[in-house]
Amino acid sequence: MKFEPYQTAEIPGPLKAIPIERPQTVAGIIRNAKRPIVIIGSKIFDVAPERTIRDIIEISREVGAEIVVTGGINRKFEELGVKEFRSMPAMELADRLRDPGWKGFDGKGNYDLAIFVGFRYYYAWLILSGLKHFSPDGFRTLSIEPYYQPHATFSLYNMKIDAWADYISSIKESLKRG
Amino acid sequence: MTLKIGELKTDVATFRNLEIVLGRVEEEWEEPLGPTPMPSITSLRKWDYKLLSRYKPFYLPFCDLCCLCTFGKCDLTKDKKGACGIKMDAQQSRIVLLACCIGAATHTGHAREIVEFLIERFGRDYPLDLGDQVALEAPNIRLVTGIKPRTIGDLEEVLDYVEEQIAHLLASTHTGQEGNNLDFESKVFHAGMLDHVAMEVADIAQIAAFNFPKGDPEAPLAQLGLGVVDLSKPVILVIGHNVIPSVYIVDYLNETGLKDEVEVCGLCCTAHDITRYSDRAKIIGPISWELRFIRTGVPDVIVVDEQCIRTDVLDEAMKINAPLIAASEKACRGLPDRSNDPVEEIVEDLVSGRQKGVLILDMDKIGEVAAKVAIRLAPKRKKFKALPSVEEIVEEAKKCRNCGFCQKACPNSLPIPEAMARAKEGDLSKLADLYDYCIACGRCESACPSGINIITMMVKSSERRIKNEIFNVRVGRGPIQDTEIRDVGRSIVLGEIPGIIAFVGCANYADGGHELVEMAEEFLKRKYIVVVSGCAAMTIGMYKNEEGKTLYELYPGNFDAGCLVNVGSCVSNSHISGAAIKIANIFAKRPLRANYMEIADYILNRVGAVGIAWGAMSQKAAAIASGFWRLGVPVIVGPHGAKYRRMLLGRKERKEDWYVYDARTGKKVYVGPVPEHLFYAAETKEEAMVMAAKLCMRANDTTKGRAIKLTHYIDLYKKFYGKMPDDIHLFVRRLADIPITMKDEILAELKKKGWKETEIPDPTLIEELVRVKEE
């Protein structure tokens, strides 16, 4: 069950996400990306405890990743004291991520690792599928949601929220240790 | 060809002034035939390609495979090809086309049945009279086919055309036929266009024949909700989309003096349409109320016609001991055909329980059977009309093993196990909390290894509230009047009315139906014209303000700024596209007859209309949306709408995508990303509202109109995002476009972006419409 799609009937394949059991491995994937981007969906406040949201922000900062929030949750983000973030509807962003010619938010070119968290399961599932099939070579996606997202390149697995919060925290620690 | 014979004597009769029409319907219509009468599947390809070069498909595949023929399954991951050579993009568009063909075929089948039935009852010459205020009765039909239908019989040829085209479209999805995704997409648009024609056929025929409201802004209010049924009376529940069986039920009750003795209530579009026919009929709710209402045990007999009805409705009816009458050839549900049996025998078999359900295709019998069965069964069914007791619910909850299968199966991932844990302790409040977010699909029950009746438990937990579910909805008024178009056309085209927002589609809401109400209210307050239909129109009626009023009681039903127009059922969506077409024709005097491209180009560049199908679920909804796309009307869907697996997205920063011809000079002019997308699945209602306001901007807006539209866009953006949008510079063409109240802020923003003034052309994407060529 751990590495099965979370929602019933969302049967993927043949190409399925590589499940990652160890937070240190996730930290390695993030650290090795040249231009990571962290995409935070509108459900983040429903799923994640505040400490996890803060951890995700710290992870982004640690590797200099652009943070994009989607679905209009900007105000809540600002309430957390986060000022440095972009916002764009998720579909628009995904449409750009698949385009090798897109210049990115900073004009320096497209990203090579898109990290997704805080989305409705099926909504992210479909976007990840779009990116799996139609993105340029070298572009990868990483789902750090508390469940297995089979269309990502890399995914965490189905877990309880407490365990997930610890997992995210370990990614952060691992990145900080360098 | 028409043969006119002054007098014809035969052995049996004398015919005077006989007119025999051979072949194509010849009508007295002065307007010359336009360039594309009855377009083939490629006639409008050029237009489609123009749209698709701006709004590029982004595919979101459900799976990596194709399994449509025995060459497969084929793995189409990334660049892989199937055994037939097809690639993933084409395969996805092929599936979209299949969905749209299903949708268009469904409306066409529905329309064909209505037309045939009405011809049999009223004759081919029955006039299509939509009232004094609706002279332009069939904008979609006239635009697409070039036919101006005068009688119900004239609609047959329209349907002949549509059916033939759908056959061609379906054929193009066969293995080894179409292979290019853009050509599939062009065919998707074609299916959508046909769909609107078919819907229009169905609705204008039924409006004329059954005397539904004819564009009446003051159409009466009807009762809506689970609490509206008078439980002391026998109850007939009608479900589906084809109103004919329900009309016969109402007629029978009227003719036999039983109209006050029996309740007739409906679910889904049949409910809309029966309230357009009878002032006594009541609406229970949209499709997602089906299981809920049946589980209350209230219906004594259930009559189903066609489309979007649960296919297990017989099982559900059996659970509450209510017989089922199926009334459509398209959905026989395994039931014995009793169409030719005497009424009394059928009634006896159903009342005695010898038969749980029957198929009756003779409409004359349906009314009588349904009424008699309901009347005889109602006293016997009293014990079924109660939900389980609280104690029983608590016992049921104790069967829960906390396995979580229900939550995994739930499309909205609702926390059912948590609610069960509380219910075990006797606290039903968590179960009741789920009610607003549950679409009553039943997937949770199907997954539950303990066989727990989760929906029944939710309904019981919300019982008090359900009893108070009594709302008012305005009855579907049908078309928009020609005079209304004359009155508001200018304000819409110049942009002074900020837009037309159409809330349409099914009830597959990701976060509850109240979101739809919030959105509708926001746009009503901002003086947009809000048009609604189908399940969305019901949902919008399901919430009251503090004074106990629904939006229908707060906002008038005219097609005007700040008004709420319920056009009616699914097939009434054709009046929404029809209104856009009428603006181009009646207000702007653009030729209508068989002149699709020019009218669509007009709408795309001038008519700020946007559809929001927040809970779109069905293939019909897909077809309806694609009909809007081809006409240049963008559609926003809710999160579940991403499962239509293809978006049509513009890229605002790609300047080269946003040029039009200036029809006055032939010069190519940059107009900015208006409208930015054609099809887009929003993640939240906030995102959808901001996007809808933005998508109302059109190239032709006057500076005053653009300023008004920008005001709403910026204001909504600030309200939800807490700051200025960062793309204003793309929508300001002249300084005069800037809303005065926001001048300083916007100027600062424009300066940052190095903004320069641009021209406001007489915009068109069609080179042939340029009046003076550039030297």
Ligand code: SF4
């Ligand atoms: S239609 Fe083409 S891709 Fe699909 S199964 Fe057949 S050969 Fe394979």
Ligand code: SF4
């Ligand atoms: S019936 Fe309601 S709770 Fe059950 S799966 Fe469907 S939406 Fe979820």
Ligand code: SF4
């Ligand atoms: S599926 Fe049934 S048994 Fe399992 S948690 Fe849900 S309600 Fe309980």
